[in-house]
Amino acid sequence: EDQVTQSPEALRLQEGESSSLNCSYTVSGLRGLFWYRQDPGKGPEFLFTLYSAGEEKEKERLKATLTKKESFLHITAPKPEDSATYLCAVQAFDYKLSFGAGTTVTVRA
Amino acid sequence: DTEVTQTPKHLVMGMTNKKSLKCEQHMGHRAMYWYKQKAKKPPELMFVYSYEKLSINESVPSRFSPECPNSSLLNLHLHALQPEDSALYLCASSQLGNKNIQYFGAGTRLSVL
Numbered sequence: 001e002d003q004v005t006q007s008p009e010a011l012r013l014q015e016g017e018s019s020s021l022n023c024s025y026t027v028s029g030l031r032g033l034f035w036y037r038q039d040p041g042k043g044p045e046f047l048f049t050l051y052s053a054g055e056e057k058e059k060e061r062l063k064a065t066l067t068k069k070e071s072f073l074h075i076t077a078p079k080p081e082d083s084a085t086y087l088c089a090v091q092a093f094d095y096k097l098s099f100g101a102g103t104t105v106t107v108r109a
Numbered sequence: 110d111t112e113v114t115q116t117p118k119h120l121v122m123g124m125t126n127k128k129s130l131k132c133e134q135h136m137g138h139r140a141m142y143w144y145k146q147k148a149k150k151p152p153e154l155m156f157v158y159s160y161e162k163l164s165i166n167e168s169v170p171s172r173f174s175p176e177c178p179n180s181s182l183l184n185l186h187l188h189a190l191q192p193e194d195s196a197l198y199l200c201a202s203s204q205l206g207n208k209n210i211q212y213f214g215a216g217t218r219l220s221v222l
Contacts, residue, residue, distance in 0.1 A: 032209070099152055
């Protein structure tokens, strides 16, 4: 069974204080690893997809990396608007997404 | 444009009511999904439609009945729900094949009284 574990559960940052979120996974046949951002009461917003170990993607203050066992989401110099829950999900060859429990990030001004 | 539109945004229903949730996308995606999300939990897959045919049913109770009338629309018919069915219901769509990125709607917040 596919498993996705995210850490930490919650992260409180000062504005400008860079940090990283971890997503470790076990999956039989990885098709892709996905990062989503979710604001309270809203649907997940797609951020990145990574397909192979060594791959990196960047968008504004966010950078996602992938190894064979885990992915990191690096937040550089965060702003209060980066406060959200960040969800990691893996997709196996049946196209189903298995989500981790998420990391809730709070950035204080 | 990666928009998936869900209506209504909020729904309150009694346990004897019948209601429907609607989802629409115009991205040409041929796969559509229903998820259920409880507070502070990740989304849980309920159903998957591929080319308008039900391909995955994650052992969801029969009081939830999905329907895909065409490639752009997805409905979820609700009947005789229980209070524990109160949750955020999310619709998503994606292409089929290698670039299978699921794009989500804003969800319907359902409360069952």
